[in-house]
Amino acid sequence: MSRRTSSFTSSPPSPSPSPSVSFPLFSPAHRDGRLLKLVSAVFYAVSSFLIIVINKTVLTNYRFPSYTFLGIGQMAFTIIILYLAKSFKAVSFQDFDKSIPVKMFPLPLLYVGNHVTGLGSTKKLSLPMFTVLRKFTILLTMIMETKILRKTFSPQLVCSVLAIVFGALIAASSDLAFDAEGYTFVLLNDVFTAASGVYTKKKLGIEGLGKYGLLFYNAFIIIIPTILASAYTGDLEKAIMFKGWMSLSFIVYFMMSCAMGFVLMYSIVLCSHYNSALTTTVIGAIKNVAVAYIGMFIGGDYVFSWPNFVGLNICISGGLVYSYLTFHGGSSAQTATQEESRLRVHVVEENTEEKSQFSDILTLQSVKPPI
Numbered sequence: 001m002s003r004r005t006s007s008f009t010s011s012p013p014s015p016s017p018s019p020s021v022s023f024p025l026f027s028p029a030h031r032d033g034r035l036l037k038l039v040s041a042v043f044y045a046v047s048s049f050l051i052i053v054i055n056k057t058v059l060t061n062y063r064f065p066s067y068t069f070l071g072i073g074q075m076a077f078t079i080i081i082l083y084l085a086k087s088f089k090a091v092s093f094q095d096f097d098k099s100i101p102v103k104m105f106p107l108p109l110l111y112v113g114n115h116v117t118g119l120g121s122t123k124k125l126s127l128p129m130f131t132v133l134r135k136f137t138i139l140l141t142m143i144m145e146t147k148i149l150r151k152t153f154s155p156q157l158v159c160s161v162l163a164i165v166f167g168a169l170i171a172a173s174s175d176l177a178f179d180a181e182g183y184t185f186v187l188l189n190d191v192f193t194a195a196s197g198v199y200t201k202k203k204l205g206i207e208g209l210g211k212y213g214l215l216f217y218n219a220f221i222i223i224i225p226t227i228l229a230s231a232y233t234g235d236l237e238k239a240i241m242f243k244g245w246m247s248l249s250f251i252v253y254f255m256m257s258c259a260m261g262f263v264l265m266y267s268i269v270l271c272s273h274y275n276s277a278l279t280t281t282v283i284g285a286i287k288n289v290a291v292a293y294i295g296m297f298i299g300g301d302y303v304f305s306w307p308n309f310v311g312l313n314i315c316i317s318g319g320l321v322y323s324y325l326t327f328h329g330g331s332s333a334q335t336a337t338q339e340e341s342r343l344r345v346h347v348v349e350e351n352t353e354e355k356s357q358f359s360d361i362l363t364l365q366s367v368k369p370p371i
Contacts, residue, residue: 040274044267045287051260052130058257062250068230069239071115073254074261075219075226081262082216093213100217103206107214108221110196115261116226117189124182126303132171132315133186134284135164138322140194141281148198149277157325163318171311197268197277204273211269218265282322 058064085091094100101108121130139161145151172183203214230236244250271280 037274037279040267040271041279041283044264044271044280045283047260047264047267048284049287051257051264054253054257054260058250058253062244062247062253064239064244064250064254065242066230066235066239067120068116068226068233068235070254070257071112071261072223072226072230073258074115074265075223077258078215078219078262078265079223082212085212086216091212093210093216094208096217096220101221103209104203104214104217104221107196107199107203108218110192110199111218112222112226114189114192114196117185117192121182121186121189124179124185129172129182129308130186132168132312133183134190134193135168135315135319136187137190137193137284138278138281138319139165140190141197141278144194144198145276145278149202151278154325157322160318160322160325164315164322167311167314167316167318169311171308171315173307173311194277194281197272197280200269201272201277204269211266211273214269215262215265 055067055070058070059067064070082091082093086093121133125133142153142158142161146153200214203209204211209217227236230239268280271283275283
């Protein structure tokens with residue numbers, strides 16, 4: 001009897017193991033993700049800074065007559081590098097077929113527009129004024145992300161952007177070296193840059209393209225029309241007849257510009273991939289702080305005036321505030337994530353307690369009275 005009794009005696013329920021709680025903010029994957037975001041942002045900032053200085057040297061110091069031809073060289077370099085990389089299986093992307101133009105639209109048009117207007121404005125404007133007027137890209141990117149990607153922004157962030165625009169207007173209104181064509185080019189460049197950034201972020205999710213496919217087919221689709229347009233306008237002939245081709249130093253700078261064109265486009269796509277189009281624009285604004293001040297001492301075409309200088313500093317200060325608010329927003333997201341983690345822990349604990357109580361009931365029901 002004692003044996004039968006012992007066979008029905010249930011041992012007390014073992015304590016439930018403590019719930020496994022993960023904190024994604026402190027996980028290695030999260031740290032690696034933040035590192036990739038930071039590295040891609042710094043890579044874009046350095047690339048953007050270097051190509052502006054190099055293009056300014058080619059177009060202004062050496063007086064190269066065709067910014068369109070320089071853009072063609074950058075496209076050709078991109079095609080050659082990525083084709084060789086794909087041939088040696090260093091990178092992979094979809095082979096060309098009829099679906100590619102549909103997948104890419106309207107990026108090729110924005111790409112060539114961004115190239116041509118960017119190089120044209122670099123040639124026509126001083127570096128500080130170029131970087132000031134480029135601040136309008138931030139406002140345009142916010143508007144396009146709101147309309148196209150359905151994003152929302154805090155009032156503080158919007159106010160900081162308006163401060164940037166206000167400072168840019170003060171600086172531009174007193175530019176003693178006013179150039180209507182240069183201003184037109186840089187404002188068009190703002191539109192193309194903002195649209196290109198937003199659509200690049202949108203197209204990165206398309207299957208088969210990826211970062212390298214976007215770069216390759218952007219250049220591949222529009223290089224022939226650009227060459228034809230350059231020949232029609234006479235820019236191609238001016239570039240070929242340029243006497244600077246006999247100078248080794250000019251050839252070195254020209255090749256550096258072509259290489260940096262590829263590096264810049266890759267850095268933009270990489271930064272947009274790991275961050276957002278708006279963050280990429282913010283990084284460009286931070287980079288412009290260095291470009292604006294350095295441009296006062298190099299290039300030789302900055303005309304000083306107090307309103308221009310004050311407006312430039314207001315614009316830069318607004319850019320720093322904007323950058324702080326943007327990256328500080330990450331702390332708000334972290335707070336929300338931590339709160340979500342705490343709620344998840346609370347739910348897990350409640351579920352564990354309920355399961356323990358249910359297990360106790362089953363145990364009591366399974367214990368039969370001894371015979």
